Amino acid sequence: MTCIVCGTPQAAGLTGWHASCHECGYESAALQGAINEKTEGSKVDEDARELGLKALRQENFRDIVDLARRLARPGAGSLLDVGCAHGWFLETARERFEVLGIEPDAVVGGRTAARGLPVRQGYFPDALQPGEAFDVIVFNDVIEHIPDIRTALDACHARLKEGGLLILNLPNSAGFFYRLSKAFATMGWRSPFERLWQKDLPSPHVHYFRPANLERLVGRHGFERVHSGELPSLRAKGLLERIRCAGNISGPSLYLQYAAALCAIPVLGLFPSDIIVSVFRKT
Numbered sequence: 605m606t607c608i609v610c611g612t613p614q615a616a617g618l619t620g621w622h623a624s625c626h627e628c629g630y631e632s633a634a635l636q637g638a639i640n641e642k643t644e645g646s647k648v649d650e651d652a653r654e655l656g657l658k659a660l661r662q663e664n665f666r667d668i669v670d671l672a673r674r675l676a677r678p679g680a681g682s683l684l685d686v687g688c689a690h691g692w693f694l695e696t697a698r699e700r701f702e703v704l705g706i707e708p709d710a711v712v713g714g715r716t717a718a719r720g721l722p723v724r725q726g727y728f729p730d731a732l733q734p735g736e737a738f739d740v741i742v743f744n745d746v747i748e749h750i751p752d753i754r755t756a757l758d759a760c761h762a763r764l765k766e767g768g769l770l771i772l773n774l775p776n777s778a779g780f781f782y783r784l785s786k787a788f789a790t791m792g793w794r795s796p797f798e799r800l801w802q803k804d805l806p807s808p809h810v811h812y813f814r815p816a817n818l819e820r821l822v823g824r825h826g827f828e829r830v831h832s833g834e835l836p837s838l839r840a841k842g843l844l845e846r847i848r849c850a851g852n853i854s855g856p857s858l859y860l861q862y863a864a865a866l867c868a869i870p871v872l873g874l875f876p877s878d879i880i881v882s883v884f885r886k887t
Contacts, residue, residue: 605632608754609817618789618797628817631777633801635808637749639708658692664835665696665744668773668881672740673700675830675883677767680739684763686728687746691716694723701740706731709806729759737763742771748811757825761886770827770884775800777812779837779878780868795857815880827884837878 605614607625614623614632624631672683681702685693688705689712697703705723707713717723724731741760750756760770775782785796802808813821819829 605634608632608811609821618786619794621803622801625817628820629777629814630817630821631812633803633808633810633812635801635803635810637751637808638806640710641806658690661692661744662696664773664879664881665693667835668693668742668744668771669697669700671831671881671883672697672742672769672771675885676739676769680765680768682738682765683740683742684732684738686741686743687749688713688716688721688723691719691721691723693742693744694721697742704738728756729763732763737765738768739765740769740771742773744773745775747772748774748809748813749807751810753811753821754825757822757827761826764886766886768886769830770822770886771881772818772822772884773835773879773881774818775809775812776814776834776876776878776880778814778876779880780872780875781837781865781878782812796861799861813880815882818880818882819884822882822884826887828887829882830885831881831883833881834877835879835881837872 605623606612607614607628607630609630610625610628612625612627614625614630617623617631621634622631623634683697683701683703685697685703685705688694688707689709691705694703694705694716703722705713705716705721706728707716707723707725708727710725713723713725717725741764747753747756757770764770781796782800785800788794789797798804800809801812815832819832823829
């Protein structure tokens with residue numbers, strides 16, 4: 605495979621489905637998604653996922669909305685949330701913007717729409733109307749799931765108004781837990797590494813970026829970076845449910861990962877976070 609960032613041939617990674625670029629640090633996975641496909645048994649416990657993620661996400665989302673308000677052009681009022689899931693970001697952002705969400709998962713999107721939030725079921729940009737454009741487009745933990753990311757970035761450029769903002773909130777390949785999971789994988793314990801790639805879930809990760817190679821890729825599609833920062837990746841509240849929600853982790857492994865993560869929280873500030881947020885302006 606060729607690196608989508610710099611064009612260098614990628615080298616084999618830590619598993620048969622993992623590859624990495626030694627030139628720019630981009631990593632990819634040959635994992636297939638299965639959104640809306642019926643499978644035997646639920647792969648994701650959505651109730652546990654909501655309990656485990658909501659507190660962390662809501663606080664991070666407030667920071668992202670503040671960024672959007674501060675960096676957007678005067679008079680900017682429309683915001684699109686791609687992959688809005690449970691609608692937590694829509695609830696936060698609608699205090700400052702006129703919001704619209706797109707969600708490909710029919711069940712999750714249906715639950716969000718039933719709460720009165722403006723959600724369209726489908727994929728970006730197909731779910732949009734011809735000529736529909738926005739001042740801000742946000743991908744919260746979504747862009748890393750999209751196989752054809754370059755086409756998605758072109759669609760963002762086309763659907764943003766002049767001077768509009770593209771906000772990407774995503775995992776960081778330079779983050780503490782991701783690097784730790786890779787160290788464990790080299791020693792034969794692959795469960796944490798597979799968990800961070802969301803292997804065997806309906807929508808696995810297929811990309812892992814760090815700020816530099818992300819800026820390099822997005823910049824080639826008509827954007828300039830105006831902000832790059834980090835967000836907290838872990839809080840004690842909801843941590844066990846967050847790890848448990850995948851439903852495919854055994855008891856001993858579950859509690860071992862939980863204990864390791866809990867013990868790491870006090871020292872995480874000394875290391876790069878596993879969540880980055882980058883803001884780009886349409887040029």
